Amino acid sequence: MTVLSADIGGTNFRLGAVKEDGSIVKFEKIPTSSVFSSGSVLSDLENMLRTFSEGLSFDAIAIGFPATLNRERTQVVQAPNIPFMENVPVCEHLQKAFGVPVLAERDVAFALCYDAEKYHLPGKGIICGVYFGTGIGNAILIDGKPLTGRHGSAGELGHIPVPGCTISCGCGNIGCLEAVAGGKALARIQREKFPETPIGEMFARHWQEQALMEFIDGMAVAVATELNILDPDQMLLGGGVLSMKDFPRALLDEKIREHTRKPLPWRELNLIYAEDEADKSVVGGAIYARRKLNGRNKYEEDIAC
Numbered sequence: 001m002t003v004l005s006a007d008i009g010g011t012n013f014r015l016g017a018v019k020e021d022g023s024i025v026k027f028e029k030i031p032t033s034s035v036f037s038s039g040s041v042l043s044d045l046e047n048m049l050r051t052f053s054e055g056l057s058f059d060a061i062a063i064g065f066p067a068t069l070n071r072e073r074t075q076v077v078q079a080p081n082i083p084f085m086e087n088v089p090v091c092e093h094l095q096k097a098f099g100v101p102v103l104a105e106r107d108v109a110f111a112l113c114y115d116a117e118k119y120h121l122p123g124k125g126i127i128c129g130v131y132f133g134t135g136i137g138n139a140i141l142i143d144g145k146p147l148t149g150r151h152g153s154a155g156e157l158g159h160i161p162v163p164g165c166t167i168s169c170g171c172g173n174i175g176c177l178e179a180v181a182g183g184k185a186l187a188r189i190q191r192e193k194f195p196e197t198p199i200g201e202m203f204a205r206h207w208q209e210q211a212l213m214e215f216i217d218g219m220a221v222a223v224a225t226e227l228n229i230l231d232p233d234q235m236l237l238g239g240g241v242l243s244m245k246d247f248p249r250a251l252l253d254e255k256i257r258e259h260t261r262k263p264l265p266w267r268e269l270n271l272i273y274a275e276d277e278a279d280k281s282v283v284g285g286a287i288y289a290r291r292k293l294n295g296r297n298k299y300e301e302d303i304a305c
């Protein structure tokens with residue numbers, strides 16, 4: 001089965017045609033601003049996929065969004081970094097346009113599907129992924145199935161409120177964890193405290209200073225919050241922030257352990273650090289689609305995603 005897989009980002013779209021063995025036969029990165037031009041989000045998405053897939057044959061489409069989707073995973077409800085993408089019935093439209101099954105999910109769930117397979121995590125049980133990128137991405141797989149919650153908005157770890165914090169968050173609330181511990185927060189710290197330092201050098205030059213110690217503590221609070229609520233079988237950490245030059249992983253590890261409930265899950269804590277790879281959501285989308293279309297029983301029984 002070949003899957004046409006799309007990772008819809010706030011800055012770039014990544015598109016790939018992924019074969020059964022996980023190899024990518026064609027890959028493209030397209031600036032988001034160049035795609036949405038006609039005023040119709042659905043037509044723009046369709047045209048982009050049509051142009052990319054010219055001459056290719058594929059059996060399904062997987063499409064990942066940095067967004068809240070409805071529980072049924074058929075509509076994009078709201079995407080904070082793509083403002084005009086609200087209440088968009090993406091699956092129905094693309095299914096009609098291309099005549100193949102279309103599976104939509106949060107981009108971070110696709111990333112976790114990829115990492116779960118790459119790091120050989122078992123399909124059974126609870127697998128959590130926390131990705132520190134622009135914000136704090138979070139996906140939770142329960143027996144291989146992404147946790148959606150009642151409205152589709154489960155796993156919004158970045159929006160845990162921080163007492164006393166008065167910084168506005170992109171979601172409209174004030175004092176979300178993401179406002180103190182995501183990539184955007186790092187950029188704010190750089191602007192306010194270290195304007196002379198390039199963002200890529202922030203940890204290399206300043207990790208022992210208070211502002212960054214607090215930033216890392218915020219990251220640890222995010223991870224420990226999830227550990228203390230879900231007591232997952234596997235906890236995987238990833239995202240661009242962890243891959244920045246001289247990021248103090250040992251300090252993050254120590255602080256996560258400090259905040260994790262004793263004696264358990266602290267005593268048996270095993271954190272998996274995933275490599276940052278730009279096309280993981282594209283390949284992960286294909287893994288997800290293949291597993292899901294292969295049948296629900298198989299999907300739930302013997303898979304890593």
Ligand SMILES: [Zn+2]
Nearest residue numbers: 159169171176
């Ligand atoms: Zn928020």
